[in-house]
Amino acid sequence: TQLLExxxxxxxxxxxxxxxxxxxxxxVFSSLQWYxxxxxxxxxxxxxxxxxxxxxxxxxxxxxxxxxxxxxxxHITAAQPGDTGLYLCAGDEVDYKLSxxxxxxxxxxx
Amino acid sequence: NAGVTQTPKFQVLKxxxxxxxxxxxxxxxxxxxxxxxxxxxxLRLIYYSASEGTxxxxxxxxxxxxxxxxxxxxxxxxxxxxxxxxxxxxxxTVRRISTDTQYFGPGTRLTVL
Numbered sequence: 070t071q072l073l074e075x076x077x078x079x080x081x082x083x084x085x086x087x088x089x090x091x092x093x094x095x096x097v098f099s100s101l102q103w104y105x106x107x108x109x110x111x112x113x114x115x116x117x118x119x120x121x122x123x124x125x126x127x128x129x130x131x132x133x134x135x136x137x138x139x140x141x142x143x144h145i146t147a148a149q150p151g152d153t154g155l156y157l158c159a160g161d162e163v164d165y166k167l168s169x170x171x172x173x174x175x176x177x178x179x
Numbered sequence: 180n181a182g183v184t185q186t187p188k189f190q191v192l193k194x195x196x197x198x199x200x201x202x203x204x205x206x207x208x209x210x211x212x213x214x215x216x217x218x219x220x221x222l223r224l225i226y227y228s229a230s231e232g233t234x235x236x237x238x239x240x241x242x243x244x245x246x247x248x249x250x251x252x253x254x255x256x257x258x259x260x261x262x263x264x265x266x267x268x269x270x271x272t273v274r275r276i277s278t279d280t281q282y283f284g285p286g287t288r289l290t291v292l
Contacts (some may be wrong), residue, residue, distance in 0.1 A: 078219070102281075111269050111283025112182075157221060159281075162237070166237065167281065169214075171221040 072096060073170035081176040090173045091163045092158035099161050101134055106155040106172075114156055115143075117174055126149045148177045181205055183284035185270050190289045192260045200255040202270030210273045211253040212237075212281070213245060215266040222269065228253055240269050260291045 076091045090099035092101070100119045116125050118134035118141060125132045129152075131144040145152055155174050159167040186201045202211065206262030209230045214222040214237075222270060226245040234245050243262060244256045270284040 073221075075221075086275070111271070111285055112281075113283070114280045117280070159222075166224060166227065168224075169222040171219055 072162075072168040073158055075156075075158060075173050078171070079172060079174050079176075081178065084177055084179050085147055086148060088145050088148055088175065090144065090156050090175070091140070092170055093140045094160060095139065096160065097138050099138070101138075101161070102159045102167065103132055103141070103143055104157040104159065106157060112136035112155075112157055141154075145175075148175075150177045150179050153177050181212070183270055183272055183282050185268075185284035185287050187287060188285065189288050191292065192257075193292050194261060196260050197256065197258050198260065199257075200268055200270075200289075202253045202284060204270075204282070205251065206272055206274075206282060207250070208272040208274050208282070209250070209273065209290050211247065212271040212272065212273075213243075213255045213259045214269045215239065215264075216269060216286075217266050219276070225255065225268075229238045260289075265289060265291045 073094045081085050087109045096133045102117045103115045105115055106112040116132045121138045123134045129146045129163045154178050157172045158170045158173050183204045186189055212227040213225040216222050223239050225243050226237055228234045228247040231250045234247055268287045271281045273279045273281045278283045
């Protein structure tokens, strides 16, 4: 059973459109991370959110951590083909461990 | 700096064969992890080493063993490979605590026939 549920599983949009990816759990996390993974490579960290209600912006990417620290969202404005990839959320468990969601595969068509 | 390196990049085994996946980091990080990634399952933790000299089981440790050889190296061994172990294996490191950035290696794609 996945501790973190990501939705949707797949997302295909046209360049210039907006998209939102969701990450939900029944557990409370002290922090939550978002990674992006390209084919044939390992995941790369995009952002870490720590405080409930926190909003972080990274250029066209906006990350939000829920007030109760159980959920998070990633919003991309005016998506570009370079945003194509697998987006993974990961929650901070105890004892140095992260629990990952199954991922959302995003395809941005030119 | 190479960051996190993994060898081999690809491997095909027959059922019952054994092999060791190697991971090395030059980032002077304390904690190291082994994950497997399967379609639709995300990354699942196999084993981790919070610091040199310690190892602990993760979510899916059955069929695997690990060795933290020194601060730089953390190996994953499959004693008797099974088709269910066909997966992509990633090694990751973090400086000290899990809220720090995890740095991943490029992965080892393993197929067990």
